[in-house]
Amino acid sequence: MNNLIKGENHDWEMVIGLEIHAQVKSNSKLFSSSSTKFGSSPNSQVSLVDAAMPGMLPVINKYCVEQAVKTGVGLNAKINNYSVFDRKNYFYADLPQGYQISQYKYPIVGEGKVTIDFKDGTSKDIRIVRLHLEQDAGKSLHDQNPSKTYVDLNRSGVALMEIVSEPDIRTPDEAGMYISKIRSILMYLNTCDGNMQEGSLRADVNISVRKPGEEYGTRCEIKNLNSIKFIKQAINYEAKRQIEILESGGSIEQNTMLFNTSTGKTRPMRNKEEAHDYRYFPDPDLLPLEISEEEIGKIKSSIPELPDQLKNRFIETYKLSNYDASVLTAEKQTSDYFNETINSDSELKNHAKIVVNWITSELFSLLNKNNLDLNNSPVSPENLGQLIKLISTNEISGKIAKDVLEDMFSSGKTARQIVDEKGLQQVTDQDEIAKVIDEVIAENPKMVEQYLAGKDKLLGFFVGQAMKLTKGKANPKMLNDILKSKLK
Amino acid sequence: MSQSSLKQTLKDLDTKKISIRELNQDYLKRIKEKENLNIFIHFSEENVLKQIDNLEKDNSAKKLKGIPIAIKDLFCTKSMPTTAASKILENFNPTYESFVTQKLLDEGSIFVGKTNLDEFAMGSATNTSFFGNTINPLSKENEPLAPGGSSGGSAAAVAADLCLGATGTDTGGSIRQPASFCGVVGIKPTYGLCSRWGIAAFASSLDQAGIFSHNVEDASILLQSIAGFDQRDSTSAKVDIPNYFENLDDDLNGKTVGIPREYSIDGTPMEISQIWEDAIKFLEKKGVKIKKISLPHTKYALPTYYIIAPAEASSNLARYDGVKYGFRSDEINSLDEMYENTRAQGFGREVKRRILIGTYVLSAGYYDAYYLKAQKVRKLIADDFNKAFKECDFIVTPTAPSAAFPLNEKQSDPIKMYLNDVFTVPASLAGLPGISIPFGKDKNNLPLGIQILGKHFDEQQVFNTALSLERSYE
Numbered sequence: 001m002n003n004l005i006k007g008e009n010h011d012w013e014m015v016i017g018l019e020i021h022a023q024v025k026s027n028s029k030l031f032s033s034s035s036t037k038f039g040s041s042p043n044s045q046v047s048l049v050d051a052a053m054p055g056m057l058p059v060i061n062k063y064c065v066e067q068a069v070k071t072g073v074g075l076n077a078k079i080n081n082y083s084v085f086d087r088k089n090y091f092y093a094d095l096p097q098g099y100q101i102s103q104y105k106y107p108i109v110g111e112g113k114v115t116i117d118f119k120d121g122t123s124k125d126i127r128i129v130r131l132h133l134e135q136d137a138g139k140s141l142h143d144q145n146p147s148k149t150y151v152d153l154n155r156s157g158v159a160l161m162e163i164v165s166e167p168d169i170r171t172p173d174e175a176g177m178y179i180s181k182i183r184s185i186l187m188y189l190n191t192c193d194g195n196m197q198e199g200s201l202r203a204d205v206n207i208s209v210r211k212p213g214e215e216y217g218t219r220c221e222i223k224n225l226n227s228i229k230f231i232k233q234a235i236n237y238e239a240k241r242q243i244e245i246l247e248s249g250g251s252i253e254q255n256t257m258l259f260n261t262s263t264g265k266t267r268p269m270r271n272k273e274e275a276h277d278y279r280y281f282p283d284p285d286l287l288p289l290e291i292s293e294e295e296i297g298k299i300k301s302s303i304p305e306l307p308d309q310l311k312n313r314f315i316e317t318y319k320l321s322n323y324d325a326s327v328l329t330a331e332k333q334t335s336d337y338f339n340e341t342i343n344s345d346s347e348l349k350n351h352a353k354i355v356v357n358w359i360t361s362e363l364f365s366l367l368n369k370n371n372l373d374l375n376n377s378p379v380s381p382e383n384l385g386q387l388i389k390l391i392s393t394n395e396i397s398g399k400i401a402k403d404v405l406e407d408m409f410s411s412g413k414t415a416r417q418i419v420d421e422k423g424l425q426q427v428t429d430q431d432e433i434a435k436v437i438d439e440v441i442a443e444n445p446k447m448v449e450q451y452l453a454g455k456d457k458l459l460g461f462f463v464g465q466a467m468k469l470t471k472g473k474a475n476p477k478m479l480n481d482i483l484k485s486k487l488k
Numbered sequence: 489m490s491q492s493s494l495k496q497t498l499k500d501l502d503t504k505k506i507s508i509r510e511l512n513q514d515y516l517k518r519i520k521e522k523e524n525l526n527i528f529i530h531f532s533e534e535n536v537l538k539q540i541d542n543l544e545k546d547n548s549a550k551k552l553k554g555i556p557i558a559i560k561d562l563f564c565t566k567s568m569p570t571t572a573a574s575k576i577l578e579n580f581n582p583t584y585e586s587f588v589t590q591k592l593l594d595e596g597s598i599f600v601g602k603t604n605l606d607e608f609a610m611g612s613a614t615n616t617s618f619f620g621n622t623i624n625p626l627s628k629e630n631e632p633l634a635p636g637g638s639s640g641g642s643a644a645a646v647a648a649d650l651c652l653g654a655t656g657t658d659t660g661g662s663i664r665q666p667a668s669f670c671g672v673v674g675i676k677p678t679y680g681l682c683s684r685w686g687i688a689a690f691a692s693s694l695d696q697a698g699i700f701s702h703n704v705e706d707a708s709i710l711l712q713s714i715a716g717f718d719q720r721d722s723t724s725a726k727v728d729i730p731n732y733f734e735n736l737d738d739d740l741n742g743k744t745v746g747i748p749r750e751y752s753i754d755g756t757p758m759e760i761s762q763i764w765e766d767a768i769k770f771l772e773k774k775g776v777k778i779k780k781i782s783l784p785h786t787k788y789a790l791p792t793y794y795i796i797a798p799a800e801a802s803s804n805l806a807r808y809d810g811v812k813y814g815f816r817s818d819e820i821n822s823l824d825e826m827y828e829n830t831r832a833q834g835f836g837r838e839v840k841r842r843i844l845i846g847t848y849v850l851s852a853g854y855y856d857a858y859y860l861k862a863q864k865v866r867k868l869i870a871d872d873f874n875k876a877f878k879e880c881d882f883i884v885t886p887t888a889p890s891a892a893f894p895l896n897e898k899q900s901d902p903i904k905m906y907l908n909d910v911f912t913v914p915a916s917l918a919g920l921p922g923i924s925i926p927f928g929k930d931k932n933n934l935p936l937g938i939q940i941l942g943k944h945f946d947e948q949q950v951f952n953t954a955l956s957l958e959r960s961y962e
Contacts, residue, residue, distance in 0.1 A: 048583075048584060051812055052807040052812065053564075053582070053584070053812075053813070054564060054570065054572070054577065054580070054582070054688040054689075054807070055563075055564050055582075055586060055684070055685065055686040055687045055688050055689065056685075056686075057684065057685055057720060057721050057722065058722070059719065059720060059721075059722055060722065087803050089802075089803050089806060089850070091806065091809060091827050092823075093809075093811050093823060096807060096811070096812055097806065097807050098803070098805075098806020098807050098809060099803055099806055149823075151811065151812075277851055277852045279802075279803070279847065279850035279851060279852075279855075280850075280855075281799060281803070281850055281855070281859060284691075284692035284693035284723075284800055285689075285692050285722060285723065286722050287722055287723065
């Protein structure tokens, strides 16, 4: 695979690292008992602690700690028995304390790795540097009043996990696959809802370019990207920008950039000189976080099957390809759907590949067309299972099955109902098929002559004609066999 | 002085010798007479009368029912504004009650008012308050003296007999030094004994609530009332609180007192060395073994303190930004300008000085040399005490290097002012309990204080020793 970008004189390689901010799935905030519900009316979920009233003190939410440990285990990472909360000091209107409580020197989770799978069956490990817990800030609302800024503190104090990768990513696609993989793991673990539109998962992208094999170049950081599409766009634009500068003899300034989603361009937010001095120091209001091996063990034992384990199980049990299995396990809802479908009838286990294809191509494309996802699919796994069973037992042909699925999708009826109502059963009666073939042969004597003279390709023509007459219902294999025997 | 004690007053109330109303009206009268001392930032007679009304309707038995208490204006209170003696919180009315004041309210005490302090508890003379100086009630006419600080208002309120006890906070000596200057008892308990919840923070790892009172017995009663675990403060200690008063015992026979040689500092006034010696002699007479000890890192305590405390303060005070509550400057053309003008106009000189020091010592490139090193030295200082307490049961030192000084004397020289804390800061850094009790007078007849330090959570021994010394002096 070629990951390089063509330059004027030589190729360029991107070097990319991601900092993912994942909102911890928890009913209450990291250091207060306020609710974390999204979309509530402004400042309705703000405790005295969240508003940083004088004399208010943070108290760690143990559930959020467990969620972070769980996530660490899911990222194959080292869980640190000792970690420390630090204050990151800076002024902003939506940062009520004047500092964010985060973890600096001693994060709760250390080095780990995740694997991404490519279409060609290969895979790659992306190393994780660390995961730490921190508070989210509130929101500044600039568009409510022409001369004022309003502040909504509902999000202030909500727990985030910051997951930092090594700069192991080399292409925008890999970046997309990496964040998808992280998202998938978090959702399997139920430690983050993965909702990128609502900002539950967002990423800062560090990117530099270099001649392959050379030292890393100077990097820029693109802040706060909340969709995989934007991440890829931003990387592409930023890499091009950097290459243009370098090729015209310039050098890259270490900047923090913002990505404009409507123009698709990045622009500098602040440069290195303007960078904040956050004056990190251990928060004296909080004790160091100590987690015993026993507690870690307990959390480990509560962890469900993760995408990679599930993938391997699917490969082994159903003899699926690595790629098929990774598509199925990329999202929990997909693997759940697959599991329910294949378990709806004991016969289906022998047709796993067909089940995968019907889910990932036919059903997905219908869902896409209708802007739906699996969670609200009008076709239940049982019903899809029934449809596939009809195919595998030759009751209907694959071609007709596509029409049936569309009908199921819009009418909500079962496959059986539709097939019965419309009489779509495959014709498997030898005599009936033979009769149709006789008709076709009789109507096309010239073609028959040509075929017998050696024009084998014409077989398809006869099949097509016969299918037309049976409205597509003839069993294709039987049709073929009878046709061949009659045309000898 | 013929001030009545809390202990006696509780008896008199119990035997109906005096009513809650009579008692408090007596105090109200004195408070009004002493208005010129500027002891209270907030005082409302109406509010006190309302509290009396409510208590008269309340038939339940309460430990401190009707007892007039003054509250340092750093504790957030629902019924009175809370300013931290700062313009930036000039009109701040908390919707919540601090842990400590809630405990006192639960016991039925009456809050007579909020006492003056150095702005955000930063100072040693109660002269950095936005609301003006407090005058030491022991001042002679035309020669106003400082009450010490930062809890100078609370110490003065007890000294002027405007209450039967007062709350204070002590970060580096802010209870013990003013107690010494005003001739009252002041105890700073072990760090973590009283929850910090609802106390405007100065330096979180050092701040600790405590008590001023007329005598040791009263202090033991009041401290018990405000101590206890609080899950809202992660640094609050889960320890059983003994009944200090019931357990008071002035028999020190067989105990060992530690006398740290590093506390003999050149330039300490003779009178102070003298009362220290008197105290040691008295203890010896009571059968206490005298043990010379060494706390070798004492000389680093002040510089360590003046790195750690401002560092924490610079961050703790970031929340006063004009966005959410408190003062906001009128001159605003941008967000940055709002911060700059609000904080420039809202904070006084000493607070700004400490924010600058704290910001500096935490800055990239300086952190290791200052803050990190200070943390290491702090550990060494704590280790000194731990070692020393293997050889002794308590430590006795002077409280402050001088008696109350004239107002404004040291105002222009912050270093001189910081030296006031030289005897009190080490125990603060180590989180140890310390009490100051009046013990002798200087040549101007001003009170001097003796400090007793104990092991972590051994407030009982501190009280016992204090009681014994107090009785010797009587």
